[in-house]
Structure formats: C-alpha cells, structure tokens
Amino acid sequence: NAGVTQTPKFRVLKTGQSMTLLCAQDMNHEYMYWYRQDPGMGLRLIHYSVGEGTTAKGEVPDGYNVSRLKKQNFLLGLESAAPSQTSVYFCASRNQGGISETQYFGPGTRLLVL
C-alpha cells in the first residue's frame, strides 16, 4: 500500500515550457487535491476533484489545468511555465464521507522555472 505517490520528484523548466505532474493514490479515495507550498505562505489549493471525471478550481488556479480521467490518478498541467510557478507541489487525497477528514499527502514535486 503505497498511499499517495507523485512523479517526478524534481524538475527544472525553462520559461514557456510545459509539463505534467502525476499524482496516484491506491486508497480508493474519492477526493483529490493539488496544493502548492511557498515559503511563509503555507499550502494553497490549486485545483481539486470530488470524483472521477470532475475537477474544480481552488484558490490559485491561474496557469494550471487538471484532469481526473481515472479515480486513482490526478494530473496537474502547466501549459506555459512561468518563474512565479517555482514551488513545491503536493497532491493529497481523502475519503468521501465518514468520520475521518484526514487528507493524505504525497511526498511532493519540487519545480524550478528559470
């Protein structure tokens, strides 16, 4: 049981390049989230999904797109990377309903945009 995994772990991009970050979870969770973490700002929600085939915007969605074609995967895309998108990106998942509200986080992807 791997929990939440993220690929790649680290990536360097040039301004204007595109890339996709992959998040996978093996806990059969309905909800999945993408956050970015910047110094002194905590984690901010980019996009989220409440189930396969559904996505919605979070606090800071500009410059990002997402897709949830399979329940276990949640992809984050950067179409044209900008230096302001240099950050650490975390994916998280949680179960729907029930008592537990716990979000389980992946290990993160560190992205540097030059």
Add this chain to the structure above:
Amino acid sequence: QQQVKQSPQSLIVQKGGISIINCAYENTAFDYFPWYQQFPGKGPALLIAIRPDVSEKKEGRFTISFNKSAKQFSLHIMDSQPGDSATYFCAAKGNTGRRALTFGSGTRLQVQP
C-alpha cells in the same frame, strides 16, 4: 485574504520544554481544525485534529486547545523532544463545498537538545 493566521513563524524550545503554536480564523463556517506536521523533504502528515464542539483534545504529548468564541486554537507540545523539530501547520475546513483545507503559514519548530 488569509483566513487562518498562524504564529509564531519560528520557535526554538529546549528539550523537555513546552512548545505552543497559535492560530486564529475568521470563517465561522469552519468545522474541522487539524494540525499537520512536516519534516524536511516530506509531505505534511496529520498530527491531531479537533472539532468545535469540544474545547480540548489530547493525544500523548500533543494537545489542541480550542476557543470558539475567540475563534482561536493552539497546539501544545509537552516535553518537547529533538525529534519534534519540524514545521507545523494549522488548518481549517469548511462544512460546505469543496471540503478542502485552508492552511496557516506554518511554524518552524526547533527543539534544542
């Protein structure tokens, strides 16, 4: 607009001492208040959480104190250990919509031996 304000930004405590981190929130619709612990190079992990119908929750050396009228909650780490050195985030979740977490800015705790 920051909906969850966390202080202090950094904290140094001697081994065996008490670490206290404070958070304040604005949205009265929040109904779940977790604390996450993050070690360098790792993702955050749930440490302890509380709902607004109780004023305190204790798990081992970790205690959350919750003041609903003041819209404040705090994390107390008793008998702090060097292994507790990490970044701590408070968070809050609303009871409608996306059910995502709104995080505080984080506190970097260093426990000196």
